[in-house]
Amino acid sequence: MAVPKQKKGRGATHTRRSANSKLEAPARSVCPQCGAPKLPHHVCPNCGHYKDREVIVTE
Numbered sequence: 001m002a003v004p005k006q007k008k009g010r011g012a013t014h015t016r017r018s019a020n021s022k023l024e025a026p027a028r029s030v031c032p033q034c035g036a037p038k039l040p041h042h043v044c045p046n047c048g049h050y051k052d053r054e055v056i057v058t059e
Contacts, residue, residue, distance in 0.1 A: 032049075033047050034047040043056055
């Protein structure tokens with residue numbers, strides 16, 4: 001069975017682990033009512049509409 005000759009350094013370990021932890025901006029969609037950017041499957045914070053219905057009354 002293969003055994004490593006030397007211990008891997010901390011830098012190599014952290015580099016390997018951090019390769020998959022890239023930060024990405026959350027997905028955005030456009031509200032069909034007011035055209036403001038919003039999160040998908042969420043109520044629009046600008047106009048309060050969700051799926052062509054007014055869910056939250058905004059002034």
